[in-house]
Amino acid sequence: MTTNNNSVDVSYNVQASVVSEYKLIANFKVIVKPNELGEIASIAVRATKILDKLELKVLADKVYYKARGLKNCSCKRIITYIAKQAYSNGTEDKDYYHDKFTYCKEDDCYLCPRCKKLYYYRTRNM
Secondary structure, X not given: OEOOOOOEOOOOEEEEEEEOOOOEEEEEEEEOOOOOOOXXXXXXXXXXXXXXXXOEEEEEXXXXXXXXXXXXXXXXXXXXXXXXOOOXXXXXXXXXXXXXXXXXXXXXXXXOOOOXXXXXXXXXXX
């Protein structure tokens, strides 16, 4: 698995679901991705099958937050409680996080929180 400094280590990422009432592991899954982003639906759906539940309430931390996973859970009657991810912008100023920018369709640009227009410049390949 690749690590934060782009090196490769022999490692595993284990996801587990727990029945809170009994404090017992009901399900687990080993993944090779270094993060849990988007894993909520697969682990929650497996838990509903193992626990033989038609509906389920799931609590997870914000690293699981991804719109597609939440939509899949909703379609399977799984209620999710997950804090939304807040991505740093390098300035530590929450007023300038990406969710504070709005798209202006008529000018094909984004408006920053101070209503300045930001136009497309180029796409960077990483």
